[in-house]
Amino acid sequence: MPETATAVKAVKQSYPPTPEILQMMETFRQMVNDCLRAGLANDVSSLKKLSKLCYPALSKCPIASYYKLHAISKAAGILANRKQSIKRGYPTKTPHMKHPLLISSYGFKVANGILKVPLGDRQYFDISLNSYVKNILSGPAVTVRSFTLADSNTVSICYAKEVQKIECTTAFGIDRNLANVTCGNQDRVIIFDVSQAVKVAENTRSVTRSFRRNDVRIRRMITDKYGRRRRNRVHQLVHKVSKAMVQDAKQQKAAIVFEDITFIRKLYQRGNGQGRDYRGRMNSWPFHELKRQVEYKAAWEGVKVLTLTKGKTRGTSQFCPRCGKRLQEAERHDAIHKRQLLCAYCKRWMDRDVVAAMNVARKGGEVFHRSQGPAGEAMKGNSMTTVILRVDAGKLSRRQIDGVVHQPKT
Ligand SMILES: [Zn+2]
Structure with a gap:
């Protein structure tokens, strides 16, 4: 039943x-x-x-x-x-x-x-x-x-x-970043490019900064107006990603697993020793909005959503999703392996975001495994070639994502 x-x-x-x-x-x-x-x-x-x-x-x-x-x-x-x-x-x-x-x-x-x-x-x-x-x-x-x-x-x-809730056979981990949203598990990962959101935010900032009139009411009017415009544009982009993610999870009978990112804003506050522009950039991305959208869309489609506690997701981007050994960071001057991590044991370079998504998926799978028995078995994917798909969220449409998923180009 x-x-x-x-x-x-x-x-x-x-x-x-x-x-x-x-x-x-x-x-x-x-x-x-x-x-x-x-x-x-x-x-x-x-x-x-x-x-x-x-x-x-x-x-x-x-x-x-x-x-x-x-x-x-x-x-x-x-x-x-x-x-x-x-x-x-x-x-x-x-x-x-x-x-x-x-x-x-x-x-x-x-x-x-x-x-x-x-x-x-x-x-x-x-x-x-x-x-x-x-x-x-x-x-x-x-x-x-x-x-x-x-x-x-x-x-x-x-x-x-x-x-009717879909009986899930696998789990997709989500890693939220400034430039991309990574969604997937050991077998297959989709990276949604959302760098457009950062550009929209930067553009808004430069527009509102260019107004010089020293009148607080006018300034507030302008920042309100451009803030609304920015929010509409960024949320539109997030809607595309959340829709594609939920549809994909429904098709693959997967549960969607999130990390707990409460207090993410506290990482980028004044007094943390970061530059103003950097803080502005980090705080411009609606991390929680993505989760909110995915949650209600998934509920509508019967896809299960799980949020792991902070304790469960500690070090998700530090350990190899295949062998569990600690990963090494690339040298600072190593331009080829930028944002990548090395597993000395598997002798592989892996994308930092992909590692995080895989680990979140695996830990989410363990939770499901415990709560509903044999469904977790499918989680132990041991294929050595993960399909990694890159999708530009700005140009996303339903047909495109369907095409990409069925004919993966690696
Ligand atoms: Zn490894």
């Missing part, structure tokens, strides 16, 4: 709001803030207690009752997060909802390409969905969960489906 799980995704589009909708969003915001105040004053953060505390007071609000429930649940979520932060010793501010919002998972309908937002008294506000959203929501086994109106003109629709 294969394992099943509920996978959740969201899709958004823009729409023209009416004054009535905007008023409802504002009412929702005020309700959330009322609940937050009440919760803070009475030191209550659980949904049940907060409902008891706030629901009577919200009865006067001129809005359908399921919005009241969602406002309370939103406030409870914020309060619970705050409590967690305090427990972990992070500084917190008094929580406050700044932007108008409207959420509901009840009372709405999606039919004939129209989202019917309930206004109360069996009245609806119609949002006609665009073809992309319609197409997604009409997918097989997809159910619509809830809608969110935010930003005064965007609607986000949350949808879900039941997914």
Whole structure:
């Protein structure tokens, strides 16, 4: 019996709001803030207690009752997060909802390409969905969960489906680097070239630096605008890589294994003895974004994802993935073996990133082996010729990656 799980995704589009909708969003915001105040004053953060505390007071609000429930649940979520932060010793501010919002998972309908937002008294506000959203929501086994109106003109629709988990026969390790993302195991490795992201970040930095006007508001406007542009471009690139990786793992029935990289930013902070440009470069890559994307895409496809603890991945790029002996670094002036490591025992030069990905895959495989028995057997690949594929993520398309995988040129 294969394992099943509920996978959740969201899709958004823009729409023209009416004054009535905007008023409802504002009412929702005020309700959330009322609940937050009440919760803070009475030191209550659980949904049940907060409902008891706030629901009577919200009865006067001129809005359908399921919005009241969602406002309370939103406030409870914020309060619970705050409590967690305090427990972990992070500084917190008094929580406050700044932007108008409207959420509901009840009372709405999606039919004939129209989202019917309930206004109360069996009245609806119609949002006609665009073809992309319609197409997604009409997918097989997809159910619509809830809608969110935010930003005064965007609607986000949350949808879900039941997914059968793929029984994995192997594991792919992921090594995240500045210039590339390496994914694979002992038998086969794909290196995605993401150096484009570094170029985008450098370009943005030089553009924002070139503005000389000494006005903090203008400067902030410009950095915001170019920061958004940079993020959109880099995330687009990351989307291509994560999509290709998940599809590949699905095809090969592989689990995806990540290293724990919490606190990676702490490696590149001011005062660590690194140059400003170097720190800027290292911090410009969205390492966590890749994982976030892979996780939700993999969940949607039923591909298993595993994150190894720091203890398990210590020294992943120091030991030979074949014989387990310690690797030697290339001499500094050795230009041929740049970013490569030598195993004196196997007498082989290996790419540093490939070594890391292989070791992560092997350790992930061991974890699976222990948790599900014979599936781990396939992990002990002992072929001596690993296929290493290089893919330019900037030019990636589905057809290309399929072609590359089936006809490897080594
Ligand atoms: Zn070796």
